[in-house]
Amino acid sequence: MTYFRRACVCLVLLITPLFCQAQCSTSGCNCQPFRPDNPWKELQDGFQRFLSPRCNPPCLPPCAPRRDRCARCCGINGQTPFAVVLSCSDSRVPPEILFDQGFGDLFVVRVAGNVASDEVIGSIEFAVKKLGTKFIVVLGHEDCGAVTAAMGLTPETPGYIFPSILHLIYPVVPGRNLRDVTEQNALHTVKVLRESSPIIRDSSVGIKAAYYSIKEAKIEALN
Numbered sequence: 001m002t003y004f005r006r007a008c009v010c011l012v013l014l015i016t017p018l019f020c021q022a023q024c025s026t027s028g029c030n031c032q033p034f035r036p037d038n039p040w041k042e043l044q045d046g047f048q049r050f051l052s053p054r055c056n057p058p059c060l061p062p063c064a065p066r067r068d069r070c071a072r073c074c075g076i077n078g079q080t081p082f083a084v085v086l087s088c089s090d091s092r093v094p095p096e097i098l099f100d101q102g103f104g105d106l107f108v109v110r111v112a113g114n115v116a117s118d119e120v121i122g123s124i125e126f127a128v129k130k131l132g133t134k135f136i137v138v139l140g141h142e143d144c145g146a147v148t149a150a151m152g153l154t155p156e157t158p159g160y161i162f163p164s165i166l167h168l169i170y171p172v173v174p175g176r177n178l179r180d181v182t183e184q185n186a187l188h189t190v191k192v193l194r195e196s197s198p199i200i201r202d203s204s205v206g207i208k209a210a211y212y213s214i215k216e217a218k219i220e221a222l223n
């Protein structure tokens with residue numbers, strides 16, 4: 001490589017990052033928080049948007065809202081998520097994608113089996129008390145590995161799962177099937193959240209349990 005070509009390559013490598021930096025400015029952005037009147041309806045509508053052929057792919061309006069530069073940069077001003085979603089850590093259940101929501105919309109707490117551990121309760125209290133979020137969804141799902149393990153359907157579980165997670169899963173009644181226990185577990189989590197936290201059981205906070213069927217492409221309310 002000649003000296004001149006080497007110099008050109010170096011120059012490009014030096015300059016490119018300067019142009020690629022996407023430093024935030026909210027100039028020209030509408031940073032009004034997204035506050036739907038009916039959060040559960042918005043989440044259901046978002047799921048239908050996600051399922052629609054128009055959104056798979058490409059993502060054309062109105063799909064994938066609030067995922068542009070403005071939506072990201074408005075975060076400089078803080079956050080006002082309109083819903084908390086407590087879901088399983090399962091890689092097939094990503095709340096922002098399933099409900100077709102963008103930056104700043106959802107306060108997501110994920111843990112295997114969507115259980116109400118102390119850390120989960122504290123995280124949700126933060127959203128309710130500090131961020132003003134008034135709606136919570138506990139989302140169970142089909143083929144949940146944590147619930148399967150709690151039912152004793154898997155021969156062995158890694159060391160930390162039992163003491164930290166499985167004892168919080170809805171007490172299993174022998175003979176019940178996986179879907180039933182998963183649904184009962186989501187409802188049980190709602191009950192524990194209300195019983196454990198005065199902040200969460202405030203009358204202005206709505207809590208819904210729901211079940212996501214991967215096969216049937218449905219998210220159904222359980223309460």
Ligand SMILES: [Zn+2]
Pocket residue numbers: 088089090112113114141143144145146147
């Ligand atoms: Zn799961």
